[in-house]
Amino acid sequence: MTNLLRKPTGASGKVHDITPENADWGYVGFGLHRLAPGETAREQTGDTEVILVLVEGKAEIASGDTSFGELGERMSVFERLPPHCVYIPAGSEWAATATTDCTLAVCTAPAKPGREAQVIGPEGITLNERGKGANTRYIYPIAMEERDVADSLLVTEVFTPAGNWSSYPPHRHDEDRFPDMTYLEETYYHRLNPAQGFAFQRVFTEDGALDETMAVSDGDVVLVPKGHHPCGAPYGYELYYLNVMAGPMRKWRFENHPDHDWIFQRDK
Numbered sequence: 001m002t003n004l005l006r007k008p009t010g011a012s013g014k015v016h017d018i019t020p021e022n023a024d025w026g027y028v029g030f031g032l033h034r035l036a037p038g039e040t041a042r043e044q045t046g047d048t049e050v051i052l053v054l055v056e057g058k059a060e061i062a063s064g065d066t067s068f069g070e071l072g073e074r075m076s077v078f079e080r081l082p083p084h085c086v087y088i089p090a091g092s093e094w095a096a097t098a099t100t101d102c103t104l105a106v107c108t109a110p111a112k113p114g115r116e117a118q119v120i121g122p123e124g125i126t127l128n129e130r131g132k133g134a135n136t137r138y139i140y141p142i143a144m145e146e147r148d149v150a151d152s153l154l155v156t157e158v159f160t161p162a163g164n165w166s167s168y169p170p171h172r173h174d175e176d177r178f179p180d181m182t183y184l185e186e187t188y189y190h191r192l193n194p195a196q197g198f199a200f201q202r203v204f205t206e207d208g209a210l211d212e213t214m215a216v217s218d219g220d221v222v223l224v225p226k227g228h229h230p231c232g233a234p235y236g237y238e239l240y241y242l243n244v245m246a247g248p249m250r251k252w253r254f255e256n257h258p259d260h261d262w263i264f265q266r267d268k
Contacts, residue, residue, distance in 0.1 A: 003223075004203055004212055004214065004222055004223045004224075004225075005212075005214045005216065005220060005221075005222055005223075006018060006220065006221040006222070006223065007217075007219075007220055008032070008219045008220070011034065012034050012035075012036065013033065013034065013035075014031060014032070014033050014041070015032050015033070015034055015219070016030060016031055016032035016189070016221055017031050018030040018031070018187060018221060018223070023185075023223055023225070024225070025185045025223075025225050026185070027109050027110060027152065027184075027185050027246035027247055027248075028108070028109060028185040028186065028187055028244050028245065028246045029048060029106075029107070029108035029109065029244075030105070030106065030107060030108070030187040030189065030221060030244050031043075031105070031106035031108070032055075032103065032104070032105050032106070032189065032221075033096070033102075033103070033104040033106070034101075034102070034103055034104075035057075035059070035096070035098035035101070035102040035103075035104065036098060036101060036102075037098050037099060037100055037101065037102075038097070038098065039097070039098050040095055040096065040097040040098075041095070041096050041104060042093065042094065042095035042096070043093065043094060043106070044092075044093045045088055045089065045090050045091065045092045045093060045094070045108075046090065046091070047090055047091075047110060047111070047112075048090055048108040048109060048110055048111060049087070049088065049089055049090050049108065049109060049110075049111035049115070049150055049151055049152060049153060050087070050088040050094060050106060050107065050108050051085055051086070051087055051088075051107040051120070051142065051143055051149075051150065051153050051155050052085060052086045052088065052094065052096065052104060052105070052106060052107075053083050053084075053085050053104070053105040053107065053121075053142065053155065053157075053242060054071055054072040054083060054084040054085070054102065054103075054104060055077050055083070055103040055104065055105050055189075055191075055242065056072075056074060056075060056076060056077050056101070056102065056103040057072055057075060057098060057099075057100045057101050057102030057103060057104075058070055058071065058072030058073070058098070058099045058100045058102060059071060059072055059096040059097055059098045059099060059100075059102045059104060060096070060097045060099060061086050061094065061095070061096045062094065062095050062096075063086070063088050063092055063093065063094045063095075063117035064092055064093060064117070066117055068086060068117075068119055070099055071084040071086065071119070072084050072099075072100070072102065073122070075100070076193075077103075077191055077240050078159075078191075078193045078238060078240065080127065080138070080159060081122070082121060082122035082125045082126070082127070082140055083121050083122060083125065083140060083142060083157060084119070084121055084122055085119070085120050085121035085122075085125075085142055085143075085155075086117065086118070086119050086120065087115065087117060087118050087119075087120050087143075087149055087150060088117050089111070089113055089114065089115040089116065089117060090110075090111040090112055090113045090114075091112075091113035092113070092117060094117075105189060105242055107153055107155050107242075107244040108153075108244075109150075109151075109152035109153045109244075109246030110152055110246070111150070111151040111152050111153075112151065115150075115151065118149075120142070120143065120147070120149045121140075121142055124147065125140050125141065125142055126140075127139070127140055128140075128141065131164075131166075131168075131267070132267045133267075134163060134164050134165060135164065135165050135166075135168055135263075135267070136161065136164055137158055137159060137160045137161070137164060137166045138158070138159040138161075139156055139157065139158050139159075140156065140157040140158075141156050142155040142156055142157060143155040143156075144156055144252065145250055145251050145252060150250065151250065152246045152247075152250055153244065153245075153246055153250075154184065154243075154244070154245040154246065154250060154252055155242070155243065155244055155245075156242075156243045157240065157241070157242050157243075158240070158241050158242075158243065159238065159239075159240050160199075160231065160233045160238070160239040160240070160241075161233065161238060162233055162234070162235055162236050162237050162238050162239075163233060163234070163235040163236075164232075164233055165230060165231065165232050165233075166230070166231045166232075166233070166239065166241075167201075167229055167230045167231050168230040168231070168232075168263075169230070169256050169257060169260040169261060169263045169264050170202075170204075170228030170229070170230045170256065170257040170260055171228060171229075171254040171255060171256045171257065172205075172226065172227055172228050172229075172254060172255060172257070173186075173245075173247075173252065173253065173254040173255075174225075174226035174227060176247070176248055176249070178249055178251060178253060179253060180253060180255065181253050181254060181255055182247055182248075182249050182251050182252065182253040182254075183247040183248060183249075184245040184246065184247040184252065185223075185224070185225060185245065185246060185247060186223075186224040186229070186243060186244065186245045187221055187222070187223055187224070187243070187244045188201065188216075188221065188222040188224065188229075188231070188241045188242075188243060189219075189220075189221050189241060189242040189244075190216045190217075190218070190219070190220050190221070190222065190239065190240070190241050191218055191219065191239070191240040191241070192217065192218040192237050192238070192239060192240075193237065193238040193239075193240070194237065195218040196218070197217075197218065197234065197236065197237030198215050198216065198217055198234065198237065199215075199216050199231060199232060199233050199234065199237065199239045200213060200214065200215055200216070200231065200232045200234075201213070201214050201216055201222050201229060201230070201231045201232075202214075202228070202229070202230055203222065203223075203224055203227050203228070203229045204227050204228055204229075205226060205227040205228070206227075206228075206257065206258075210225075210226065210227050228257050
């Protein structure tokens with residue numbers, strides 16, 4: 001099994017570059033650029049579609065001959081303002097020039113050309129509460145299946161208060177047997193507030209073939225190729241993560257771990 005915990009490669013530039021090849025899977029890609037004012041990131045999309053998420057800061061974004069102007073609002077992701085996001089189709093290109101210090105996420109998955117480049121947030125993205133008690137978390141569904149804004153990509157942001165759990169009860173989406181479950185690979189880009197904090201994520205299968213528990217730091221990415229993948233935020237540290245999912249079908253269907261589904265049933 002490939003290394004599931006990916007540390008940023010530096011403090012500036014492209015600090016994450018996760019591809020299907022280096023993740024040893026078939027669909028999800030995730031990149032992260034940390035740019036200073038005036039710096040530009042640009043990429044060809046090739047045979048993938050892209051959703052750009054301005055995690056923090058502002059940038060001027062363009063795709064081909066289309067300029068979307070300056071986008072972005074929140075200077076810290078923990079302001080919990082809705083994210084500014086742009087969809088870029090396959091067979092195209094994009095460029096982002098930072099106008100402030102900027103953290104730009106690049107979410108990718110296979111697609112065919114045909115859609116138009118467009119701004120898909122913050123309009124149309126509202127904060128949803130999920131769970132109860134210490135399982136409460138807050139979600140910005142950037143590009144889930146209810147929004148027809150992509151061919152393959154499913155993208156969402158989650159804020160987990162200090163001391164709470166998330167992606168819990170443990171659930172999995174690693175079999176292609178719709179409508180009960182869909183096969184979706186997934187990445188978690190983690191942030192902590194305050195930044196010196198840590199959180200935990202366990203990725204495990206029911207047969208025990210995969211069972212890794214990772215202490216994640218601010219800026220880390222965790223790969224979820226299969227299995228259950230709950231997160232816990234210690235007391236004193238708020239956890240944010242940006243999820244990217246993709247597979248053969250753009251639908252999110254999962255099953256809870258049979259040992260822990262009673263929690264979900266109780267809290268419905």
